[in-house]
Amino acid sequence: MDIKPYKRHAYYYETDKMGIVHHSNYVRILEEARVDLMTQLMIPFREVEARGLMIPVLGVNLEYKYPLRFDDEFEVDCRIEEFNGCKFTISYTVFNVTEGKLSLTAQTKHCFTDERLIPVRLKKKQPDIYEKFEEFYKRKDDLS
Amino acid sequence: MDIKPYKRHAYYYETDKMGIVHHSNYVRILEEARVDLMTQLMIPFREVEARGLMIPVLGVNLEYKYPLRFDDEFEVDCRIEEFNGCKFTISYTVFNVTEGKLSLTAQTKHCFTDERLIPVRLKKKQPDIYEKFEEFYKRKDDLS
Amino acid sequence: MDIKPYKRHAYYYETDKMGIVHHSNYVRILEEARVDLMTQLMIPFREVEARGLMIPVLGVNLEYKYPLRFDDEFEVDCRIEEFNGCKFTISYTVFNVTEGKLSLTAQTKHCFTDERLIPVRLKKKQPDIYEKFEEFYKRKDDLS
Amino acid sequence: MDIKPYKRHAYYYETDKMGIVHHSNYVRILEEARVDLMTQLMIPFREVEARGLMIPVLGVNLEYKYPLRFDDEFEVDCRIEEFNGCKFTISYTVFNVTEGKLSLTAQTKHCFTDERLIPVRLKKKQPDIYEKFEEFYKRKDDLS
Numbered sequence: 093m094d095i096k097p098y099k100r101h102a103y104y105y106e107t108d109k110m111g112i113v114h115h116s117n118y119v120r121i122l123e124e125a126r127v128d129l130m131t132q133l134m135i136p137f138r139e140v141e142a143r144g145l146m147i148p149v150l151g152v153n154l155e156y157k158y159p160l161r162f163d164d165e166f167e168v169d170c171r172i173e174e175f176n177g178c179k180f181t182i183s184y185t186v187f188n189v190t191e192g193k194l195s196l197t198a199q200t201k202h203c204f205t206d207e208r209l210i211p212v213r214l215k216k217k218q219p220d221i222y223e224k225f226e227e228f229y230k231r232k233d234d235l236s
Numbered sequence: 237m238d239i240k241p242y243k244r245h246a247y248y249y250e251t252d253k254m255g256i257v258h259h260s261n262y263v264r265i266l267e268e269a270r271v272d273l274m275t276q277l278m279i280p281f282r283e284v285e286a287r288g289l290m291i292p293v294l295g296v297n298l299e300y301k302y303p304l305r306f307d308d309e310f311e312v313d314c315r316i317e318e319f320n321g322c323k324f325t326i327s328y329t330v331f332n333v334t335e336g337k338l339s340l341t342a343q344t345k346h347c348f349t350d351e352r353l354i355p356v357r358l359k360k361k362q363p364d365i366y367e368k369f370e371e372f373y374k375r376k377d378d379l380s
Numbered sequence: 381m382d383i384k385p386y387k388r389h390a391y392y393y394e395t396d397k398m399g400i401v402h403h404s405n406y407v408r409i410l411e412e413a414r415v416d417l418m419t420q421l422m423i424p425f426r427e428v429e430a431r432g433l434m435i436p437v438l439g440v441n442l443e444y445k446y447p448l449r450f451d452d453e454f455e456v457d458c459r460i461e462e463f464n465g466c467k468f469t470i471s472y473t474v475f476n477v478t479e480g481k482l483s484l485t486a487q488t489k490h491c492f493t494d495e496r497l498i499p500v501r502l503k504k505k506q507p508d509i510y511e512k513f514e515e516f517y518k519r520k521d522d523l524s
Numbered sequence: 525m526d527i528k529p530y531k532r533h534a535y536y537y538e539t540d541k542m543g544i545v546h547h548s549n550y551v552r553i554l555e556e557a558r559v560d561l562m563t564q565l566m567i568p569f570r571e572v573e574a575r576g577l578m579i580p581v582l583g584v585n586l587e588y589k590y591p592l593r594f595d596d597e598f599e600v601d602c603r604i605e606e607f608n609g610c611k612f613t614i615s616y617t618v619f620n621v622t623e624g625k626l627s628l629t630a631q632t633k634h635c636f637t638d639e640r641l642i643p644v645r646l647k648k649k650q651p652d653i654y655e656k657f658e659e660f661y662k663r664k665d666d667l668s
């Protein structure tokens with residue numbers, strides 16, 4: 093399974109009066125990339141929620157390297173850094189393709205829960221999702 | 237009952253690369269003012285939803301007159317223009333207090349529905365909300 | 381020149397507690413489609429601004445028909461309804477592809493200005509942009 | 525000088541389909557609180573920019589503890605954790621007043637730059653701003 097980076101151009105409304113994409117919007121871009129990753133892993137988020145699973149965000153860490161400007165094309169690469177069957181960490185790099193520069197590095201922390209937000213052992217409750225997730229997680233070292 | 241205009245300053249993240257509040261954010265500002273109006277009318281939105289009532293937006297119309305810039309103070313005045321017991325129209329003026337200029341005029345159209353989005357006759361289903369709403373509606377001519 | 385509709389999926393962060401795309405986000409979606417249209421017309425917005433032209437929004441009118449939900453695919457069709465060499469109106473339809481339903485109809489009003497926001501006669505100041513714009517405008521009747 | 529916490533209610537449009545304030549919006553709330561802090565310190569952001577100073581965001585770190593829901597009142601406390609005359613770190617706690625729970629802890633990293641984004645020694649370039657900033661920084665230990 094070949095995971096493709098998530099790609100789009102920066103929208104006009106994402107800019108602020110400094111003329112660059114406002115720093116808050118990167119959190120949204122990471123979510124877009126994460127949703128796209130899940131779809132590529134054949135675990136579409138929509139289905140995850142339909143099965144009564146939630147994936148709340150526990151933490152976000154962002155380091156800004158170089159701005160995105162209006163209409164700049166960017167690519168987001170995602171990798172699962174840690175996964176213990178319930179909690180996991182995704183790391184991201186956002187690359188400004190138009191400028192040829194690294195724009196952002198980031199990590200987000202999550203866990204799988206049921207609808208009451210009680211943590212769930214994925215292997216037991218949703219073994220097919222567990223398998224796909226685990227498989228991608230194990231490939232992290234090949235991607236370095 | 238004295239209805240006060242809704243007031244705040246424009247946020248930095250609401251600006252765009254033209255250096256002014258992005259035109260999409262006025263739709264959000266109108267919602268803030270509408271929620272505040274409902275609270276002042278003693279029909280807090282939170283309670284409306286708790287009773288199983290929904291108030292979807294059917295239409296929005298905006299005329300931009302003068303921009304808001306970062307930190308500009310603004311005031312929003314709301315008035316119920318039409319109300320037939322189910323559908324209603326609210327009109328708004330957004331005034332840039334810092335610059336002493338009219339910033340925007342707008343109207344939003346709504347209806348009261350149940351949770352399946354079926355229109356509801358408010359007088360029959362929620363007579364106390366109907367009374368408060370109707371009373372404010374009738375005062376529209378005094379406000380001119 | 382064949383203009384393609386603008387297409388994407390609704391983002392998670394565009395939804396609100398009603399479970400549907402928040403009504404304010406359609407104004408942003410229209411901007412995305414407008415920027416895409418300009419690129420397809422070979423008048424990329426970025427270049428327009430580089431030439432010292434501004435295209436402020438004078439008015440927006442939205443009629444909501446059917447919601448978009450998370451991950452729904454949608455298409456936006458744009459058409460220039462009016463153009464007098466300076467002011468113009470674009471009309472839009474947003475179609476929920478996933479549900480097979482019309483989601484929104486809308487119009488936005490604009491004018492071409494210089495950087496001090498003084499209206500500009502496009503034909504005189506930027507004749508090449510005028511030609512492309514006028515050509516697309518004239519095709520509106522073929523598109524009906 | 526008594527610094528008051530930043531306060532407001534959560535807006536409807538800040539919620540997502542989980543029924544809680546979307547995690548990206550906390551980055552915006554922190555900015556609101558930071559701008560308010562600067563105003564209280566008598567260094568309004570507007571004036572900072574008018575003097576040709578920029579304060580870009582270098583990093584953001586967020587730990588989510590308990591959600592905010594629509595209309596929940598919240599308070600944000602800010603403290604300058606580190607300051608070397610150019611770079612600084614602000615730490616934040618967001619408290620859900622309605623629920624009586626800690627909602628978020630966070631840090632943001634910044635530096636003072638000129639308009640070309642070249643770092644600036646504040647003490648030399650803007651000594652009056654330096655004094656106010658340093659004074660508040662020194663009080664961090666009293667606040668513990």
